Amino acid sequence: MLIAIVEVSESxxxxxxxxxxxxxxxxxxxxxxxxxxxxxxxxxYRHLFNDIVIIDFENTSFLKRIYQQKKLLKKLNNYDxxxxxxxxxxxxxxxxxxxxxxxxxxxIGILHNVKKIEKSFTQSLITLKIKKYFVLNDFIIPSRDIxxxxxxxxxxxFFPNIKKDITLDKKNKIWITVPGRLDYNRRDYDFLFExxxxxxxxxxxxxxxLGKINTSNGLKIxxxxxxxxxxxxxxxxxxxIDNNTFHNYLKKSDYILPLLKESDDYLKYKxxxxxxxxxxxxxxxxxxxFYTKIPDxxxxxxxxxxxxFKETISNINDGILVKKDHTYKDVKWNYKTQKEQYLSLINx
Numbered sequence: 631m632l633i634a635i636v637e638v639s640e641s642x643x644x645x646x647x648x649x650x651x652x653x654x655x656x657x658x659x660x661x662x663x664x665x666x667x668x669x670x671x672x673x674x675y676r677h678l679f680n681d682i683v684i685i686d687f688e689n690t691s692f693l694k695r696i697y698q699q700k701k702l703l704k705k706l707n708n709y710d711x712x713x714x715x716x717x718x719x720x721x722x723x724x725x726x727x728x729x730x731x732x733x734x735x736x737x738i739g740i741l742h743n744v745k746k747i748e749k750s751f752t753q754s755l756i757t758l759k760i761k762k763y764f765v766l767n768d769f770i771i772p773s774r775d776i777x778x779x780x781x782x783x784x785x786x787x788f789f790p791n792i793k794k795d796i797t798l799d800k801k802n803k804i805w806i807t808v809p810g811r812l813d814y815n816r817r818d819y820d821f822l823f824e825x826x827x828x829x830x831x832x833x834x835x836x837x838x839x840l841g842k843i844n845t846s847n848g849l850k851i852x853x854x855x856x857x858x859x860x861x862x863x864x865x866x867x868x869x870x871i872d873n874n875t876f877h878n879y880l881k882k883s884d885y886i887l888p889l890l891k892e893s894d895d896y897l898k899y900k901x902x903x904x905x906x907x908x909x910x911x912x913x914x915x916x917x918x919x920f921y922t923k924i925p926d927x928x929x930x931x932x933x934x935x936x937x938x939f940k941e942t943i944s945n946i947n948d949g950i951l952v953k954k955d956h957t958y959k960d961v962k963w964n965y966k967t968q969k970e971q972y973l974s975l976i977n978x
Contacts, residue, residue, distance in 0.1 A: 631658045634706060637715040638685060638722045640667040644903055645715055645740060645766070648786035650678045652969045653976070661709075663702070671873050674790040687722050695722075703729050711976065714739040717760055718746045718753055727759035738976065740764045744772055745899040747779070762975050767901045768962075769924055782975040785968050787910040795878040800836075804946060806916065807883040809840040809876070809907050812847045816902075817889040819851055825940050827858040834947045837887070838865040840879055885932075885946070886913045892920040912958040916942065930957045 633653055635646060646662070653660050661681045664672070669684060676682060685702060687695050703726060706712055712730070714723055717739020730737060739756070741763045746753040762780045765771055771783055808817070826832055843852055843866045855861045880886075886908035890896060905926070908915045915931040922933055932951065934942040945951035961967050 631710045632661070632708070633658050633711045633713065634661045634663060634709045635713045635715055636663040636685075636706070636723075636726075637665060637668060638663075638687060638720060639716055640665045642716050642740070642742065642903075643668045643671045644789075644906065645786040646672065647675050647790055648784075648788045648968070649713065649715075649972065650675065651788060652972045654678050655969070656973060663705075674792065674873060699725055699729070702726070706730065707733055707735060709735050711736045711738060713737075713976075714760070717741055717756060717763065718743060718750065721752070724752050724755050727756045731759050736762075738762045738764070740766070741781075742766065743895070743900040744770050744781075745895065747772075747776060762978075764972070764975060766906065767924075767926065769926070770899060770901060780975065780978070782971065784972040784975075785906065785909060785962065787906050787963070787968070788965060789877060789910060792874050792877045792881075795875065798878055798882060800882060802834075804835045804885075805838055805879075805883040806835055806885045806887050806943075806946070807838040807840050807879060808887050808889050809880060809904055810902075812839060812841045812843065812845060812851055814847050814850065816891060816893075818891050819889065820854065821936075821939070822887075822889055823854050823858055823860060825943060826860045826863050829940060829944055829947075832863055832943070832947050834949070835863070835943070836865055837863055838879055838883065840867070840871065840876060842867055842870050844868050880907055880911050880913075883911075883913060885916050887916045888918075890918065890921070892918065896921065897923055909958075909963065912963070914957060916946075929960070 635649060637646065650660050659680050660678065661683065662679045663683045663685050666684050666686050687698060690698070699722065706726065712735055714737065717723060718741055727737060737760045739760045741747060744765055747757065747763070757779065761778060765781060765783050766786065768783045771781055826837070839851070842848060855864060886904060888902055888904040890902060896902060909926065915927060917927050917931040917933050919933040919935050921927050932942065942951060
């Protein structure tokens with residue numbers, strides 16, 4: 631069977647490796663169509679693909695985009711199945727699905743926000759072709775059946791082996807990591823910064839902001855750290871973080887701190903990639919108790935409230951609060967289980 635994985639945006643590269651690993655280990659041949667900004671991120675597993683095609687629909691004229699879509703469509707018609715790594719919020723994906731409507735090739739998609747399938751007109755057009763969707767956690771599978779649509783969850787929590795960074799010395803510190811793009815809209819950085827500023831002793835911990843600081847959000851964060859005189863409590867990165875460095879820091883971290891603002895969308899419709907990174911390396915999550923309704927967090931997190939967060943960080947610093955025992959015992963965290971779950975939708 632010949633399969634294409636397609637990602638027209640510069641996001642969600644973290645979902646690709648698990649899929650190609652599942653598919654190629656089953657004997658399927660897989661090609662990859664990706665945005666140019668993703669190309670450097672797949673270096674550790676590009677050998678798994680038969681072919682890799684760079685597709686760039688940005689910074690081009692309308693007529694050139696139409697030509698590129700027709701050219702891509704011709705190629706995609708040669709596959710048995712197409713998996714859209716991001717099957718929503720894209721006019722390009724919409725156009726491709728409409729043009730493939732009467733093609734024999736089967737289209738499958740990852741839905742990163744389940745709300746789209748109920749409330750988005752663009753998604754309704756995509757769904758004219760895509761009848762099988764993946765979501766990225768068990769708890770966001772819709773509670774009711776959606777006519778003619780099959781939805782299955784899988785966890786893209788596996789990553790290729792990385793080169794060990796022998797220069798990465800923790801110096802006996804406890805590492806609390808906030809991974810991913812620095813984003814004031816989603817994360818409550820000020821709450822964290824004010825907590826660290828007000829604590830008398832945080833000598834034993836380092837907080838890692840594992841995203842590029844040289845952005846508008848990042849510079850705002852840097853100014854706040856300087857104003858509060860707490861820069862020494864943090865590890866920062868000026869430029870883009872390559873995958874090897876990113877995953878080395880994650881592997882050596884003691885805790886993952888999502889730092890999410892309270893949002894009902896994360897209780898019903900979508901998951902932050904921070905959770906999956908924690909799941910991948912089986913790290914204890916330090917989570918706002920707003921998210922106790924998420925079963926996977928209940929099993930694998932230390933929860934805090936707005937009033938006791940300072941005490942939680944202080945206890946971690948003092949070694950009083952340690953990682954939870956008996957985390958990640960469920961069979962769902964196994965490669966074999968997730969592979970079978972994924973293939974159950976691919977093969978029906």
